[in-house]
Amino acid sequence: MSDLLLLGIETTCDETAAAVVRRRGDGTGTILSNVVHSQTQDHAEYGGVVPEIAARAHVEILDHVIERALRAAGLGLPELSGIAASAGPGLIGGVIVGLTTAKALALAAHKPLVAVNHLEAHALTARLTDKVPFPFLLLLVSGGHTQLVAVTGVGEYTKLGGTIDDAIGEAFDKTAKMLGLPYPGGPAVERAALKGDASRFALPRPLHGKPVPDFSLSGLKTAVRLEALKIAPLGEEDVNDLCASFQAAVVDILADRVRCALRVMRERGLKPHALVLAGGVGANQAVRRVLHKVAADGGTRLAVPPPELCTDNGAMIAWAGAERMARGLVDGLDVSPRARWPLGEIESAERGATERGATGPGVTGPAD
Numbered sequence: 001m002s003d004l005l006l007l008g009i010e011t012t013c014d015e016t017a018a019a020v021v022r023r024r025g026d027g028t029g030t031i032l033s034n035v036v037h038s039q040t041q042d043h044a045e046y047g048g049v050v051p052e053i054a055a056r057a058h059v060e061i062l063d064h065v066i067e068r069a070l071r072a073a074g075l076g077l078p079e080l081s082g083i084a085a086s087a088g089p090g091l092i093g094g095v096i097v098g099l100t101t102a103k104a105l106a107l108a109a110h111k112p113l114v115a116v117n118h119l120e121a122h123a124l125t126a127r128l129t130d131k132v133p134f135p136f137l138l139l140l141v142s143g144g145h146t147q148l149v150a151v152t153g154v155g156e157y158t159k160l161g162g163t164i165d166d167a168i169g170e171a172f173d174k175t176a177k178m179l180g181l182p183y184p185g186g187p188a189v190e191r192a193a194l195k196g197d198a199s200r201f202a203l204p205r206p207l208h209g210k211p212v213p214d215f216s217l218s219g220l221k222t223a224v225r226l227e228a229l230k231i232a233p234l235g236e237e238d239v240n241d242l243c244a245s246f247q248a249a250v251v252d253i254l255a256d257r258v259r260c261a262l263r264v265m266r267e268r269g270l271k272p273h274a275l276v277l278a279g280g281v282g283a284n285q286a287v288r289r290v291l292h293k294v295a296a297d298g299g300t301r302l303a304v305p306p307p308e309l310c311t312d313n314g315a316m317i318a319w320a321g322a323e324r325m326a327r328g329l330v331d332g333l334d335v336s337p338r339a340r341w342p343l344g345e346i347e348s349a350e351r352g353a354t355e356r357g358a359t360g361p362g363v364t365g366p367a368d
Contacts (some may be wrong), residue, residue, distance in 0.1 A: 004033075004081040004325055006249035007105070008318025009060045009066065011098030012050045012090025013144075015037040018066040019314030020073035020080075026070045029128045031357065034063050034308070034315040044183045054061070055093030062101055069314065077109040082323020084329065087115035088338030089144075090323035095337040103333050112330040114321035118312075119347050121320035123151055124276040126320045130274070130303040137265055137300075139258055139271040139291070142279030143186075144167035148213050148261040150270055154323050155348030158268075160261045161213030167282050168250060169218040175246050176223055179239045181307045190284050196237075196244030200228050203249040205256070211326040213261040220249055251290045258291060262298040275360070282310035 003024050010017040019034040039057050043049050070076060085102030088095050101117065106113040122140055124134045137160075137213040138149040146163040166174070169186060181192060203223045206216040225245050231238055258275065265272055277359025281287060282304055295302040309315060322329070329347060 004322045005075065005079060006082050006084050006114070006318040006322040006325065007066070007069065007080050007316040008116070008316070008321055009063065009083070009085040009102050010312050012086045012088070012316045013094065013240070013312055014043055014054050015312040016058050016061045016065050016072040017312060017314035017317075018062070018069035019318050020069055020075060021315055022320035023321055023326060027127075028131065029319055029322065031128070031315045032075070033069045034313055035069045035072065036308075036313050037061050037065050038185060042124050047177050047183050049091070050122070051093055054091055054098060056234065058094050058097040060311050062097060064316075066101070066105075069297050077105060077111070078363060080109070081115070082106070082110055082112040082114055082325050083109070084114040084116050084317050084319055085158075086118045086121070087335060088118065090339065090342040091117055092337060099335070099337045107182060112325060113333060113335070114319045114329070114334040116317050116324070116326050117341050117343065118157075118317075119147075119343050120146065120157075120221060120346055121316040121343070123149065123276070123343070124154065124159070124310055124320045125278060125305045125316045126274065126276040126303040127245045127323070127361075128315070129305045129309060132276060132303050134305070135270045135272055136274045136276050137258075137261055137280060138276045139255070139261075140279045141168045141277070141281035143167060143173060145162070145279060146217075146284070148257065149343060150265050150272075151276070152270065153348065154327055155329070155346045157343040157346065159255065159344060160264050161215070163215040163217060165216055165218040166217070166221065168217060168254075171221050171250070172281070174221055175243070178221075178225055178228065179234065179242060181239070181243075186284065189247060189284070192240045192243035192320065193247040193286070196240030198241075198244040198248035200241040201245035203227070205249055205252050208253065208256050211260065213233045213342045214259045214310070215257055219338040220253075223293070241245045247284075247286055251286050254287060255290050255294050258294050259298065264299070273299050274301050277302060277304045278310065280311045283307040306310060310353040
């Protein structure tokens with residue numbers, strides 16, 4: 001197969017992003033451009049993402065971000081092989097903005113459209129950055145998602161475990177807000193933890209040692225709040241110690257749950273070529289360090305994209321689009337945005353793209 005050049009558009013939350021990626025016939029790839037406009041300052045005063053503000057910002061900036069991405073790659077629309085965009089899961093207003101824009105570009109330029117699952121894009125990024133072969137174990141940890149997934153191919157995902165309440169990234173953000181730290185909370189907690197004493201507070205490790213690799217974070221958050229109330233008003237040292245204790249608990253939980261998932265995966269006859277860490281929490285250095293050891297102890301390796309590719313970005317969407325397009329998986333212009341879209345519902349090459357009615361202008365598969 002010849003090289004594929006994909007424009008990727010990402011608008012599921014509070015990053016407006018576009019990128020161009022080249023996927024070569026041998027399955028390797030190169031990022032030609034990757035432009036991300038963060039809305040962090042727009043939401044900081046609210047302590048979290050406001051969906052209406054996010055969607056409005058996407059409308060205002062997306063065209064400029066796409067233009068910058070194409071210019072940085074030195075390409076125009078006619079030279080692309082296809083247009084990829086996040087079609088969910090995410091904040092539906094933002095998803096609509098990105099997917100509608102992608103449809104317009106695909107129609108105008110007579111290019112195939114690939115509607116990408118945002119979670120699949122995170123899952124496949126390590127194949128771009130680390131050339132990870134299938135199968136592998138995915139640990140997806142972000143503000144909205146905490147999952148352990150056996151990945152056996154493009155569109156082939158088996159969820160082994162996940163959170164039964166809060167996502168780990170959400171727990172970081174809420175802990176930060178509780179302790180008066182700025183938004184986004186994850187990096188703020190990590191910075192404070194570096195100056196704190198992780199042994200000062202005895203915090204719980206929910207579900208530690210359980211045979212199913214699920215997570216629970218609500219009890220840990222409650223424990224932090226109760227400890228904070230005991231010693232209020234909090235000084236800087238108290239905040240640092242609480243953050244260090246909280247982060248240490250999260251790290252222990254992750255290590256235990258990943259060990260469990262590696263065991264479950266092998267019991268199912270799958271030998272993972274890597275443990276892949278994806279999502280915004282993957283930028284946390286304490287998390288990375290412990291998972292390097294867990295992977296090595298489990299007879300595999302840890303693959304983590306660079307920090308800028310752990311958080312939401314257009315390159316991961318373009319790459320996922322290219323991976324799908326290389327297998328003949330493209331979409332019709334009638335494809336719908338989805339606020340919820342579990343990994344298990346993603347189309348695989350084996351089921352065939354034709355089952356979704358991929359017909360109409362600009363939606364044919366790539367030429368060999």
